[in-house]
Amino acid sequence: MKEVKVYERPKSWMPDVFSHYCPGCGHGIAHRLVCEVIDELGIQEKTIGVAPVGCAALMYNYMDIDFCEAAHGRAPATATGLKRVRPDRVVFTYQGDGDLASIGMAEIVHAANRNENITVVFINNAIYGMTGGQMAPTTLIGQKATTCPLGRDAKVNGYPLRVCELLSSLASPGFISRVTVAQPKYIIKTKQAIKKAFQNQIDGKGFSLVEVLSSCPTNWGLRPVEAFDWTLSSMMPYYPLGVFKDFE
């Protein structure tokens, strides 16, 4: 019987390492998709990642590419420095919602507004994961978090930020897309969006951001399967999937 290989680790995934992510967390899927895209585009040796502060701060342990740490929220500025000095390299940031949409709002808006030729993978799980489940700028109205124990109240905490919609309002060109890793059919589309976001940079088009609706079963207090169900049932209605802006 002929053997058909149906699974192998991406070449750009560090050999023999296991991630620290909780069971059911979307980071593992998103990391793998980034690695698959890097492999398929043949850019492993010319890609520079910029790691955020948050659960993905240690992502450089899992990818066999050059990596730079960024301070909390500053990844787009750090990526700007890298890309301006090495325009021949492929530079991406990978940031969570607290990192990108709260403390790093200035950096992401201005990188987008400069049409900085970088790729941003933005993981939105509506909570601060690493610090233990505090309210994020993307926490939904009514959603409980350790700093809004009765649920987010718009009168007290304001409204959850829609990053794709906000960045799409800029006059600058760009590729802005929202996807999710909550179901296999969406994962395929997520990979396509990430690949396009990297290809745009290689083609010199400019700023590309892919927002990935993800999960945090640990801090949401849900089982892994329930967590992705909640992504679909609660997050997707407020954060609709789609392409918000494109270069064409």
Next chain:
Amino acid sequence: MTRVLMKGTEAIAEAAIQAGCKYFFGYPITPQNEIPEYMSAHLPEIGGQFVQAESEVAAINMVLGGGATGFRVMTTSSSPGISLMSEGITYIAGSEIPAVVVNVMRGGPGLGSILPSQADYLQATKGGGNGDYNTIVLAPSTLQEAVDLTQLAFDLSQKYRTLTMVLADGFMGQMMEAVEIHPHHPEGLPDITTWGLGFMPERGGKRSHLKSLYLSPEELEEHNKNLQKKYAIIRENERRCETVMVEDADVIISAYGTTARIARSAMTNLRSRGYKVGMIRPITVWPYPYSAFDAIPKTLKGILVVEMNCGQMIDDVKIATKCAYPVSFYGRSGGMSPSVKEIEDACLKIIG
């Protein structure tokens, strides 16, 4: 290049370009705006990049990313802007990334004023950001020295993979003086391809990652010990100081930057009147040239520290002299500067 009359800020900018700095990231703040203006006009001409960042916070993190490639990058700012950069400065120190930062100091605290000051001495030499780190800090006192030290700052930052700061003040930024600026491309500096991001092919597929995060306490302690070893080598090799007529002195003035320039006039005047006054002028304020004070004569009546602040270098002078001599202070702050006469009077008070 022959001597040309240049404004301090523009001389610093041109010196950086002549030292091979092609990448500048900055945010406007008085009194150093001519540096980003000069860079924005000249860097594109030589295939470089100028980015006006959205804030000093972003500017220093662009410097972090640019410096992570190993190429020569810089930013310049003034006091409140440097406070905002302190986060990036400690990350750069922890990640061992070479970078050059110029602080054209203005009055503080807070928004303070836009006039010259030296009130960031402690911030520059003792920290500013969090954690156990130091940066090399060079304090020029003439515009020619500002040119030379700016170029040296790039060499030192690459030699030690450390942030090097040029600590100037608003006078040096705004005054004009004749300077010579030469192309500066020294040999023998470490190979950036062994660690710089973007050189994975040159390393034969071996990746590099630059970070300050060490979650294991054993690893972080080891990292800190390695940083301290590096700082010890810098302390040993890079102390710079000018000493003038200290051998027979009754009074020694210790000052740096523009204040040292004013103090030099006071010293010369008093010498011509027969008073034995000398000067110790630190050029590196970190590492501090403590051993320069070993040459003090036993008969010395006192040391006068003169600064444009409320007395920030006194502690270093007391450490250097092991409190064996009376140390007094004369300073002006808030954008005021000590006059030659005021310094002369303070010296005469010590002589008695």
